[in-house]
Amino acid sequence: MPRNRAVIYEGPGKVEVEEVSYPEFELKDGPGVNPANVGRKLPHAAILKAVATNICGSDQHMVRGRTTAPHGLALGHEITGEVVETGPDVEFIKVGDLVSVPFNISCGRCRNCKEGKTGICENVNPDRPGSAYGYVDMGGWVGGQADYVLVPYADWNLLKFPDKDRAMEKILDLAMLSDIFPTGYHGCVSAGVGPGSTVYIAGAGPVGLAAAASANLLGAAVVIVGDLNKERLDQAHSFGCETVNVAAGEPKDQIEQILGVPEVDCAVDAVGFEARGHGRESEEEHPATVLNTLMGVTRAGGALGIPGLYVTGDPGAREEAARHGSLSIQLGLGWAKSLSFVTGQCPVMRYNRQLMTAILYDRVQIAKAVNATPIPLDDAPRGYHEFDEGAARKYVLDPHGMLASAS
Known part of the structure; x- marks a missing residue:
């Protein structure tokens, strides 16, 4: 053999x-x-x-x-x-x-x-x-x-x-x-990306970049990619994306500078459970940061595609609850804005x-x-x-x- x-x-x-x-x-x-x-x-x-x-x-x-x-x-x-x-x-x-x-x-x-x-x-x-x-x-x-x-x-x-x-x-x-291509595409489809959409994608790793390319393929008007890593943000910019460096502060403020309003039509979480905070907290892990941010920057009645990985067991988590997959998610905010969520494997x-x-x-x-x-x-x-x-x-x-x- x-x-x-x-x-x-x-x-x-x-x-x-x-x-x-x-x-x-x-x-x-x-x-x-x-x-x-x-x-x-x-x-x-x-x-x-x-x-x-x-x-x-x-x-x-x-x-x-x-x-x-x-x-x-x-x-x-x-x-x-x-x-x-x-x-x-x-x-x-x-x-x-x-x-x-x-x-x-x-x-x-x-x-x-x-x-x-x-x-x-x-x-x-x-x-x-x-x-x-x-x-x-x-x-x-x-x-x-x-x-x-x-x-x-x-x-x-x-x-x-x-x-x-x-x-x-x-x-x-x-x-x-x-x-990664179907996963990024699924995140965009789940978030309702279509012709003329404004889209925020959290994460400029391979899945986030695949999601950004997918948003372009689906006809989005503006694709904004957020990350902490300048080299990855430059990669997103290389094929026409706007970028947000979340180490510099909250994404909503930078989104408003790009769009004139602090909200987008659609949002995709391509980060998952090892998320870090924004601004001064960007060196620390805050596993619910991306989900809470996306709820905040997505317009009422919009949707979140969540291809980013979340687990039921994380032995390296800082908090006891997070070790068992329990995160401090602002579900009330999502409920109040009538947001839709799609999670799980593509x-x-x-x-x-x-x-x-x-x-x-x-x-x-x-x-x-x-x-x-x-x-x-x-x-x-x-x-x-x-x-x-x-x-x-x-x-x-x-x-x-x-x-x-x-x-």
């Missing part, structure tokens, strides 16, 4: 690239695998050779030690690959297909999947609805920051690119379809085919917007470190040198 290596979480602040077993059509015991999933037969699965596998901010939460992720967990849920083997129950996906893998693992059979709610599939995680590759409390499906990875329910989950050669010409853009399959077409027909350059940067798999520890230091880049692991060849 081919050699297989994977990026392994070895404790707070530490990841290593290590030899791991080649995938089999059965879920084996291992770090994070739910006991009820051990021994699960997977004749409906496919094994992929990873073409691109991205480092995500959600991975970074685990690597910082801000979740209950076990040591030894193979990371990675943003996967693009080439099919090298299929199980006996796979009918339509073929060896050689180039595919995008939604980070949500879903069965296609349960009530939620049939309703298009693939982020909360009922059949893949024995603990609760919803699952993902290489992620804490998500059932224990092995992560895809690796040479090879197994994908269950392949006919259902995999998005096949219609023309392999044409796809390889845009492979860095297409690699964003597994998570159901990637709701958007990925349309966004693929937008990429292939040059309607959006998402890799450029998020500054996608390929690096070898062996450089994953460096990528994690630089991303944690605030690099304005989306690191894309290139296990087999296929991205380098394509470029």
